[in-house]
Amino acid sequence: MTDHTPQPATLGADIRALRKARGLTLAEIAARTGRSVGWISQVERDLSEPSITDLRRIAQALGAPMSILFSHHATPAGEQGYVVRAGSRRQMGSGEEGLIEELLSPDLTDxxxxxxxxxxxxxxxxxxxxxxxxxxxxxxxxxxxxxxxxxxxxxxxxxxxxxxxxxxxxxxxxxxxxxxxxxxxxxxx
Missing domain, CATH: 2.60.120.10 (Jelly Rolls)
Incomplete structure (x- = not known):
């Protein structure tokens, strides 16, 4: 049975969700970023904090804009995984193409x-x-x-x-x- 208990939106959880959504293994991300499987695993579990250069490489390996890995707004504990307030939406992309996108989903784990x-x-x-x-x-x-x-x-x-x-x-x-x-x-x- 799948546990649908909401987990806090963290950088590691988002990276893991993006990797899984793309059908990529830890080894594939490690090879694409020049980092070890163990280190990528630690990042996904929020045990290691990647540098900006690491984040850029991870985003590129995932085929995602780097901005999606930022903008984690503080959400009251009782709302995490359930509610996204209008002023707390996570912006995605740079907006350079004239498109401004905001994530309405509480996180990237669905x-x-x-x-x-x-x-x-x-x-x-x-x-x-x-x-x-x-x-x-x-x-x-x-x-x-x-x-x-x-x-x-x-x-x-x-x-x-x-x-x-x-x-x-x-x-x-x-x-x-x-x-x-x-x-x-x-x-x-």
């Missing part, structure tokens, strides 16, 4: 993640992306142009969409931000 995405006016994904996920998005405000496989759509408030392990691209050529909530499985951040 089989899915929920993300709040704000697409700035004029923002566009630099190139088509393809990842082994299933994703559902729900538009809160604004409009977004999507290309999923060979099909093109414009979605707006109240619309939802699904991407199943398909190449896709997004753009917001409009004058107002577009805001969406995405559910992604398995987690990619």
């Amino acid at each position: 089989d899915f993640e929920v993300v709040h995405s704000t697409f700035r006016p004029g923002a566009a994904l630099p190139e088509e992306t393809h990842r082994p996920t299933q994703e559902v998005g729900y538009m809160i405000s604004g409009q977004l142009d999507l290309r999923i496989g060979a099909r093109s759509f414009t979605v707006g408030p109240g619309d939802s969409f699904r991407i199943r392990n398909e190449p896709h691209h997004w753009a917001n050529p409009y004058d107002e931000p577009a805001v969406a909530v995405w559910v992604i499985a398995p987690p990619v951040y």
Whole structure:
């Protein structure tokens, strides 16, 4: 039987969850980072603290933005694993592409993640992306142009969409931000 007792969101727990979501072993991460299996295991158990250089290598080995490994806000003990307050969302990515993403999930230990995405006016994904996920998005405000496989759509408030392990691209050529909530499985951040 699986224990669903929430665990505190820690750097080590997030690294372990990301590694497992990507189907990687400790040995594979160790080889990609130039560190030992034992040391990676200690980091995942919060027994060793990685340097910034180590974090950069770990994030690269996991194919994740380094920023997801930061921004652990203090959460009251009774809320850990259950509640994410609006002012305590973890920002993901750099926002350089005009996309600001915040993690709505309490941590990265589930089989899915929920993300709040704000697409700035004029923002566009630099190139088509393809990842082994299933994703559902729900538009809160604004409009977004999507290309999923060979099909093109414009979605707006109240619309939802699904991407199943398909190449896709997004753009917001409009004058107002577009805001969406995405559910992604398995987690990619």
